[in-house]
Amino acid sequence: MGVKHELELPANLEPMTRHPKVPGPGEPMRVHHSMCFGCGLDAPVGLRLNVTAGEDFCVTATMPVVDWMQGGPGVIHGGILSAAFDEVMGNASILIGVPVVTVNLEIDYAKPIPLGSTLRFTAEVLGKSGRKVYVRSQAYLDGFEAPVAAAYGIFVEINLRKHFEGYKEGAVKAPQG
Numbered sequence: 051m052g053v054k055h056e057l058e059l060p061a062n063l064e065p066m067t068r069h070p071k072v073p074g075p076g077e078p079m080r081v082h083h084s085m086c087f088g089c090g091l092d093a094p095v096g097l098r099l100n101v102t103a104g105e106d107f108c109v110t111a112t113m114p115v116v117d118w119m120q121g122g123p124g125v126i127h128g129g130i131l132s133a134a135f136d137e138v139m140g141n142a143s144i145l146i147g148v149p150v151v152t153v154n155l156e157i158d159y160a161k162p163i164p165l166g167s168t169l170r171f172t173a174e175v176l177g178k179s180g181r182k183v184y185v186r187s188q189a190y191l192d193g194f195e196a197p198v199a200a201a202y203g204i205f206v207e208i209n210l211r212k213h214f215e216g217y218k219e220g221a222v223k224a225p226q227g
């Protein structure tokens with residue numbers, strides 16, 4: 051069947067503006083946490099996604115599909131792909147200047163993704179309604195015109211400091227030096 055979902059958007063979407071301080075089109079998005087599984091460069095295991103700002107409310111990213119990402123023999127694990135979508139879509143939300151966490155993710159897996167391939171992601175913020183931010187993402191592989199996977203996410207605006215207040219004690223720190 052392939053990619054089939056359409057995210058149901060509320061009727062009361064608000065106008066959005068791109069935050070003036072986010073990277074410009076073609077520039078790398080900033081790593082939001084060096085120990086993040088999705089993008090952190092100090093994380094002992096992680097996707098280390100490089101996300102690039104696009105026009106308007108869009109970002110792109112690429113991800114080499116390496117051996118430790120294996121699920122079934124020779125192909126990516128679905129949870130790894132889900133984590134990549136989560137990170138790419140979270141980064142898209144940053145373009146509107148809103149700190150968010152994920153509350154809902156839907157993934158369509160249309161084709162097996164072989165180890166050794168490189169996935170190309172696009173993601174765009176579709177709209178905002180109150181604290182909720184609606185985002186869509188697609189993943190492409192060379193040799194396929196249609197997306198090989200797609201995702202829809204709902205992210206919710208948080209107060210960054212308050213949200214993580216009770217958890218910082220247990221945080222894993224980046225190695226020093």
Ligand SMILES: CCCCCCCCCC(=O)SCCNC(=O)CCNC(=O)[C@H](O)C(C)(C)COP(=O)(O)OP(=O)(O)OC[C@H]1O[C@@H](n2cnc3c(N)ncnc32)[C@H](O)[C@@H]1OP(=O)(O)O
Nearest residue numbers: 082136137140141149150151152153154180181182204206
């Ligand atoms: C900082 C930038 C980072 C960018 C990249 C990051 C990428 C990776 C992002 C992640 O993976 S984050 C980790 C996974 N997510 C979490 O751990 C979030 C866990 N959930 C929570 O902590 C709370 O649910 C949350 C603080 C988000 C919301 O709780 P609240 O008590 O503040 O709000 P509430 O429950 O009233 O929900 C706010 C709105 O969201 C809606 N909502 C909540 N959960 C939902 C859900 N599951 N599906 C759809 N809508 C949902 C809810 O209906 C409501 O809509 P309305 O404002 O219209 O009433």
